Amino acid sequence: MKSRALVIFFTGVLVATFVVAGVCQALAAERVRPVKIGVIRGFTGAVAAIGAELSRGVDWVLSENGYEIAGRPIIVIEEDEGETPEKAVAKAKKLVEQDKVDVILGPLLAHSTMAVQGYLKMKGVPQLAFGPSDEPVSKHAFWSYATGRGGAYPGGQWAYDVLGARKATFIYTDYLFSHQLRDGFKAGFEARGGTVVADIPVPWPETDMAPYLVKIKNTDVLVPFLVPAAATFVQQYREFGVKVPVLFMAALMYEEPLLKALGDAALGMYGTTWYSAEIDTPENKRFVAAFKNKYGYYPAMGTIQGYWPARMYVEALKATRGNADPKKITDALLAIKSIDTPAGTLSYTSGRTAVQDIYILQVVKKDRYAWKVLKKYSGIMPR
Amino acid sequence: MQETTLHVLNGISYGMILFLIASGLALILGVMGILNLAHGSLYLFGSYIGLTFTGYMSNFWLVAILSGITVGLVGLVLERVFLSRLHGQFNEQALLTLGLVYISANLFLWVWGPWTKTGTPPSWLAASIHIGEFSFPLYRFAVIVIGLIMFAGLWWFQEKTRAGAIVRAGMDDKQMTMGLGINYRLVSSAVFFLGTFVGGFTGFIATPWLGAEPNMGFRILLLAVIAVILGGLGTIQGTLLGAIMIGLISSFSKAFIPQFASFIPYLAFLIILLVRPYGLLGRKQP
Numbered sequence: 001m002k003s004r005a006l007v008i009f010f011t012g013v014l015v016a017t018f019v020v021a022g023v024c025q026a027l028a029a030e031r032v033r034p035v036k037i038g039v040i041r042g043f044t045g046a047v048a049a050i051g052a053e054l055s056r057g058v059d060w061v062l063s064e065n066g067y068e069i070a071g072r073p074i075i076v077i078e079e080d081e082g083e084t085p086e087k088a089v090a091k092a093k094k095l096v097e098q099d100k101v102d103v104i105l106g107p108l109l110a111h112s113t114m115a116v117q118g119y120l121k122m123k124g125v126p127q128l129a130f131g132p133s134d135e136p137v138s139k140h141a142f143w144s145y146a147t148g149r150g151g152a153y154p155g156g157q158w159a160y161d162v163l164g165a166r167k168a169t170f171i172y173t174d175y176l177f178s179h180q181l182r183d184g185f186k187a188g189f190e191a192r193g194g195t196v197v198a199d200i201p202v203p204w205p206e207t208d209m210a211p212y213l214v215k216i217k218n219t220d221v222l223v224p225f226l227v228p229a230a231a232t233f234v235q236q237y238r239e240f241g242v243k244v245p246v247l248f249m250a251a252l253m254y255e256e257p258l259l260k261a262l263g264d265a266a267l268g269m270y271g272t273t274w275y276s277a278e279i280d281t282p283e284n285k286r287f288v289a290a291f292k293n294k295y296g297y298y299p300a301m302g303t304i305q306g307y308w309p310a311r312m313y314v315e316a317l318k319a320t321r322g323n324a325d326p327k328k329i330t331d332a333l334l335a336i337k338s339i340d341t342p343a344g345t346l347s348y349t350s351g352r353t354a355v356q357d358i359y360i361l362q363v364v365k366k367d368r369y370a371w372k373v374l375k376k377y378s379g380i381m382p383r
Numbered sequence: 384m385q386e387t388t389l390h391v392l393n394g395i396s397y398g399m400i401l402f403l404i405a406s407g408l409a410l411i412l413g414v415m416g417i418l419n420l421a422h423g424s425l426y427l428f429g430s431y432i433g434l435t436f437t438g439y440m441s442n443f444w445l446v447a448i449l450s451g452i453t454v455g456l457v458g459l460v461l462e463r464v465f466l467s468r469l470h471g472q473f474n475e476q477a478l479l480t481l482g483l484v485y486i487s488a489n490l491f492l493w494v495w496g497p498w499t500k501t502g503t504p505p506s507w508l509a510a511s512i513h514i515g516e517f518s519f520p521l522y523r524f525a526v527i528v529i530g531l532i533m534f535a536g537l538w539w540f541q542e543k544t545r546a547g548a549i550v551r552a553g554m555d556d557k558q559m560t561m562g563l564g565i566n567y568r569l570v571s572s573a574v575f576f577l578g579t580f581v582g583g584f585t586g587f588i589a590t591p592w593l594g595a596e597p598n599m600g601f602r603i604l605l606l607a608v609i610a611v612i613l614g615g616l617g618t619i620q621g622t623l624l625g626a627i628m629i630g631l632i633s634s635f636s637k638a639f640i641p642q643f644a645s646f647i648p649y650l651a652f653l654i655i656l657l658v659r660p661y662g663l664l665g666r667k668q669p
Contacts, residue, residue: 047497203641207593208397210397210634211635212638214389228596231594239522240511241511261498261500261501
């Protein structure tokens with residue numbers, strides 16, 4: 001009698017142990033389930049070069065954290081954004097529906113960013129884009145920039161205050177981002193009292209700048225933003241003997257490899273953007289040294305564009321202790337007061353764009369062709 | 384007035400580059416009736432391989448000729464191995480050559496990277512001439528001269544040589560030409576080589592101007608096709624005229640109505656074809 005009861009008791013304990021162990025294991029597996037990050041960046045087309053840098057920026061942040069946050073491993077899946085919104089959205093669908101990613105980092109191009117946002121809003125997946133665009137409408141979308149307009153505004157002010165320009169001419173590749181930059185620069189310039197005398201849109205694939213350069217006259221400053229024509233613009237500007245000073249409303253295309261290829265042709269040109277390897281802060285000096293040591297070249301604006309969204313997401317994931325639920329992540333992102341990055345400080349507004357620092361730069365030749373920092377505008381707000 | 388002069392010069396020089404690109408295509412399309420959609424990619428290959436050659440030799444013209452020869456050889460392989468099997472089958476030719484466009488774009492991206500590369504003209508042509516308050520690069524004048532020399536050469540070939548006569552005869556009536564005992568296959572391959580040579584040569588000499596970027600092949604092809612058809616198939620004079628017209632229309636529309644400049648050349652093309660369906664100087668094919 002007694003031994004039978006004992007057998008039942010011990011069997012019960014054994015079964016209970018297995019059940020509890022099984023449940024614990026399931027719970028543990030759930031907690032150690034990796035966080036999947038979908039990255040949409042350029043592999044082909046005019047933005048392929050920046051695409052590689054974006055990837056590197058993301059990798060830098062994740063490597064600093066050992067590809068693990070709060071005990072959860074991080075897996076990155078990359079897809080090509082191409083040059084058109086259709087391609088970017090197709091890739092977003094694949095990442096969300098097939099790969100079941102927890103977040104999308106990217107894309108870069110402003111028009112593709114808006115298109116992908118529309119899709120991700122339906123699905124409720126968080127998105128942190130690599131480039132600026134119009135204000136996000138999805139409550140889970142964050143742009144780590146003071147919008148294209150906000151970022152270009154200080155340039156307009158600087159052109160008036162420091163360059164002494166009273167008349168400006170815009171020349172730009174005709175797409176969404178250029179319009180945003182132009183509107184911001186124009187607002188800053190006109191607020192000081194300047195006037196815009198000419199506005200020259202150039203179709204996206206056009207690389208021959210000759211017909212446009214010939215039209216430039218009666219202006220104090222030339223304000224370009226060109227994508228496929230970035231290289232030929234500088235070369236032909238010199239060939240056609242244009243003397244008007246150049247202030248790129250975003251210096252983004254002119255990373256150091258392109259400056260090197262252009263040689264003396266780009267010397268002295270001004271530009272405005274969010275980063276230069278020459279920024280003189282202890283944080284940046286450390287970053288540049290470590291980066292150069294690891295990869296053999298100086299970090300680029302594109303690297304920072306990859307760095308920012310990755311860094312903000314990692315900070316949010318740490319705050320939620322590894323919980324990748326979209327609502328929790330969004331709340332965590334909004335709760336970040338401000339972070340220090342090699343490019344300066346960054347924080348998100350309630351509208352989910354960012355407050356950041358903008359620099360006015362000039363191409364100089366030191367041990368290499370680089371962007372020297374002339375002035376910093378802190379705490380630039382979105383517009 | 385100076386501005387108009389500059390626009391005209393820009394238009395003519397741009398038209399000349401188009402003529403150089405289009406003449407290769409005109410030979411192949413007009414002579415052999417082969418639709419080679421990869422012609423723009425062959426041009427681009429000439430740009431890239433030429434830029435690579437400049438790392439090893441400094442003579443600009445030597446590099447240009449070498450680029451032409453390299454691309455010509457590639458063209459020859461393309462014709463012998465692939466296109467000769469698809470005689471008369473336009474759909475298949477289009478598909479094959481279009482596939483090559485995609486393959487080559489990604490190949491260029493892989494080998495030469497995504498950054499746009501620009502070439503530099505030979506130093507004695509790197510100066511600029513002053514026209515009023517502007518400068519006009521001497522190199523663009525040089526391209527006009529090269530275009531005219533090329534035109535003269537091709538016209539002489541077309542009109543004054545036996546080979547040219549064979550080619551013209553073959554265009555009009557291939558069976559008869561072959562029936563007269565002429566080795567038309569040899570002539571076809573030679574013409575294809577010549578056409579792609581010109582494409583590759585032009586690819587290199589256009590690098591200081593248009594740059595080289597992996598995705599531009601198809602756009603170049605489109606402009607060349609328009610120039611060829613606008614001018615009329617069958618004559619090199621037609622191609623020159625078509626190219627210059629497109630060049631001038633592009634130049635002026637970009638200068639005065641930039642928002643519409645991308646499609647004005649196509650619009651002009653449409654209108655002219657409505658009035659003259661065989662092109663400006665085209666002959667009606669029997």
